[in-house]
Amino acid sequence: MNPKDLKYAKSHEWVRVDGDTCVVGLTRFAVDQLTDITYIELPKVGERVTGGEGMGEVESVKAVSDIYAPLDGEIAAVNDALSMDASLVSRDPYGEGWLVRIRPAKDGRLDHLMSAEEYTRQTEGA
């Protein structure tokens, strides 16, 4: 169920390389764990983010969790639709519910990210 063409971070974000930017979202596993997502806070366009560090938060009725940047870079775009309807993330985490586009830093690397197979193994072990 995790698309094969994406890369995955341990902290449950996915990354799709798309030209010179990377689209980032939350995995199905993450949104299923959170359930009832009510609010998503994202960084602003132009903000610098650091791989492994918090870049936003996702709030559900149950709890609040951090969203981590999966790579170093600069925010190139944010999904404004989420400010109106955060539940898009639950309904379509790999499509309409994307979070941000990151323009990777010059020496930005993606090789620390997992394949769909590796990520699925991590979540099944969890």
Next chain:
Amino acid sequence: MVDFAGTQLPVQFSSIVQEHQAVRRGMGWFDVSHMGRFRLSGPEARLWLDALLTCRLSDLPAGKVRYSLVCKQDGAILDDVLVYNLGGTPGEWALVVNASNRAKIYQWFQANQENWQAKLEDQTEQTAMVAVQGPNAVSLAKQLFDRDVADLPNYGCFQAHFGKAEVLVSRTGYTGEDGWEVCVPGECGLSLVERLDAAGVTACGLGARDTLRLEASMPLYGHELSEEIDPYQAGLGRSVDLEKEFIGREALLRRRGRSDLPVRVGLVASGKRAARENDLLLDETGAEVGRVTSGTMSPTLGYPVAMAYVQPGKSVPGYSLSAMVRGRPELYTTTKMPFYRRSAV
């Protein structure tokens, strides 16, 4: 699953919001067997209860249930409880206490057993307790018991049969909806919830129990109530009868008129970030004026609500406060409680 006062309980079965809506629109069931269930019996059981509970029992008729507090000598709250007058001769009473306070309250009763001709029995382990809540809960009960819950007034109770088992049913709950709770012999608990599942009643976890009681502004021991808080601060003065003798009365006579202690308030958010327990509250000058005791996004209202203790001057409805939610201020306004009240039928 989470540990709750020593019992493993599910936070949610499907989703907190789905379970919450089921109770508001239809019905849901909760396993509340972790709550402590005591029985007091004997000719002086009522006197023993009257000496320890803040509410009056002499005018509680058989077949009725009353909400009460148990206070220490200094007037602070040891627990909040439901007391049931089961009637009979020489007299039998049931007491439902919080899971986290079960041992403490049992010991408190034993320590204050002034030779009353009565005995106290903790029946928690031998029994199970289930709450069925929501607008459809009362009509469902017809299929389960040999007496009709529709005949019970609010806070009424009776003994009925579930199959061959004798059970105690009360028109009570902790959700702000109509509904009932039942104590059954432990061996009947599973067959009862199987019947509820078969009838399509939504299974609800602790998460929905918390969001439902929060919308109804019902206090939760350990959050809004504690041994640091008295009933007047909690806004529960109506459950205290100072015209009778009970432990804590003298302190409460003094505390009743005090205007310097923090009081419980309701808060509604302007934004979407929900303040949670322990978040600080600041006034317009940035001074700390209180702390959140419970908070969540309200599934029914669509915005965050919270309960908090604040300095008395900041408690009037319509007062603007900032809740420090993970380091950043969120605008909240004090408001009348409850946040949600079911529409009259």
